[in-house]
């Protein structure tokens with residue numbers, strides 16, 4: 418860590434860990450409810466648990482992106498953050514809005530639109546919060562010594578994500594219009610601008626961990642940005658097939674969304690080839706493992722499993738079933754959860770001077786959580802395909818089908834327990850790293866950590 422204001426990233430990451438844990442709790446509530454054990458129904462019905470689960474996901478990921486930006490931007494711009502007090506204010510208000518929204522859901526205070534449930538009053542606070550964040554980031558880049566491609570892609574990814582929040586705030590009487598613009602937010606976030614944020618974080622981590630020249634890594638970043646927009650913008654059409662939008666979307670959405678996996682494949686090949694060519698053997702192998710894991714799993718979850726139901730001939734049957742949940746879990750995990758966990762794995766040793774990445778728990782956290790998530794995806798796939806055949810092809814009653822799927826939810830809960838074990842190990846390491854050290858001055862970080870790593874006292878084991 419070269420600049421003392423970078424320390425704020427630690428608190429954003431700590432918030433991530435807290436909200437992520439809570440998200441898992443709500444996952445279990447739904448997992449058990451799907452098994453037929455819905456004892457909390459009177460207090461937390463399935464729809465409340467679902468909205469809480471997905472909104473906590475979005476909030477912890479936004480906190481993760483913001484924390485990463487507060488760490489990356491000073492380093493790329495070679496200066497302290499502009500007005501760090503605003504960054505602290507922004508952290509508190511983000512948590513306040515997030516927690517208020519989640520509590521509100523338990524009292525039916527929401528808009529009821531999947532992923533955009535936050536009530537309108539709180540939406541305005543979100544806008545102010547994000548504007549504050551963007552201002553701090555923008556001014557830091559503006560006043561910085563250099564403007565790198567990585568910093569610019571990260572900034573424009575974050576700025577576009579903020580702008581694309583707005584179409585979700587327009588009020589329509591007509592459900593077709595409402596749904597049409599809801600996808601501008603949901604789809605253009607995860608299959609558009611969030612990919613820029615991910616690409617920039619990937620590029621930052623690869624520069625640090627492989628030692629390859631910035632010019633080479635950033636050149637590929639441009640190619641990925643190009644591919645993402647080429648396929649992702651018109652790919653929005655894969656949500657317009659049967660929603661009342663004009664029929665030409667069948668063709669446009671089908672063709673362009675079918676090309677989207679190429680951007681993810683490109684990202685995976687790029688990360689793997691950079692790691693192979695990299696001369697430097699950075700001691701933090703775990704951060705590299707999460708980075709490469711992200712590049713590969715995002716292709717599997719978003720690219721491959723997205724393709725599995727993106728053609729209109731398939732989506733006609735699978736739309737809104739557990740096939741969607743199958744893809745949603747591995748896509749969010751592979752692309753966005755893993756890049757944030759990669760960033761945290763890289764940043765903690767830099768900030769605290771400790772080398773816990775050598776401890777066995779760090780590697781186990783990676784493997785158990787990934788095997789758990791892949792198995793959960795398998796469980797959702799079995800349930801989803803069975804649902805499609807029984808309900809959509811066989812014409813069985815919706816609730817009857819749900820009941821017959823209960824037995825498979827046991828597999829889901831078992832797999833989720835493995836994922837949770839991995840996350841518990843990850844959080845245990847997070848806590849064991851301790852608080853960040855004070856800044857070390859201008860000295861560049863040594864490979865694998867910092868000069869302050871030297872004192873044996875800090876080589877604390879768990």
Ligand code: HEM
Pocket residue numbers: 531532603607608655656674675677678715719720722723724725726727728732735736737738741744745748749752753
């Ligand atoms: C990291 C990137 C991605 C993430 C996080 C993601 C996540 C999701 C989520 C959460 C949903 C459910 C949304 C809702 O119903 O409100 C969804 C739907 C969908 N996704 Fe993705 N996705 C990603 C990339 C892709 C890609 C690349 C494709 C195509 C190749 C794709 C194809 C689809 C389709 C067709 C649906 C609609 C499912 C339905 O009709 O119920 N996704 N995605």
Ligand code: HEM
Pocket residue numbers: 440441442444445447448451467470471474741742743745746749750754829830833834836837
């Ligand atoms: C303890 C672990 C978890 C369990 C048991 C779990 C379970 C569930 C269940 C039962 C649903 C509702 C599916 C339905 O019936 O419609 C759901 C939705 C969802 N979960 Fe999880 N989940 C867990 C962890 C995660 C994680 C780590 C992520 C992201 C990285 C995630 C992302 C999502 C998303 C995006 C949806 C909405 C999917 C859609 O729109 O179809 N979940 N989860």
Ligand SMILES: [Fe+2]
Pocket residue numbers: 604608652653655656
């Ligand atoms: Fe989409």
